[in-house]
């Protein structure tokens with residue numbers, strides 16, 4: 192009898208231990224689940240905030256100066272026409288007719304060129320003067336970019352022919368879209384050089 196009672200007591204003790212062990216295992220599992228949930232929640236929140244930030248400032252696909260600026264087909268000058276000023280991208284879009292603007296005979300054959308309007312001398316914005324003529328050495332050419340600050344003078348291809356600027360006007364990367372519009376990457380600026388006219392991209396509209 193006493194032996195039977197001992198056996199029953201041992202069994203119930205073992206049951207209590209097993210029950211306690213299962214409860215502890217459940218507590219551990221619950222804590223792990225909570226930790227994972229909190230971490231996932233934080234990750235989603237930070238990701239959402241970051242996406243919102245990038246979206247707000249449009250950093251993933253910037254437009255305007257520093258990003259890509261699209262010039263619609265209708266705004267693109269005819270070959271030999273007046274340069275088109277694109278304020279949003281701080282550049283002039285020119286459509287050179289043949290060797291137009293290639294005043295140093297680099298071998299240009301025309302096309303579209305995006306000229307950064309910032310003067311390579313001290314940074315003034317350079318306007319186009321479509322009636323300016325009589326530039327020394329180039330009396331037969333009408334129409335020049337003329338810097339209002341110190342008089343640097345540039346051909347339609349941005350080649351410097353007078354003034355203190357150390358080089359021709361800088362150019363921006365340009366590509367033609369299938370619909371005839373043009374993308375200018377204002378974040379990709381190349382220092383101007385005598386080969387500016389050779390950087391022009393052929394354009395047929």
Ligand code: FES
Pocket residue numbers: 310311312313314315338339340341342343354355356
């Ligand atoms: S800033 Fe243009 S010539 Fe000086």
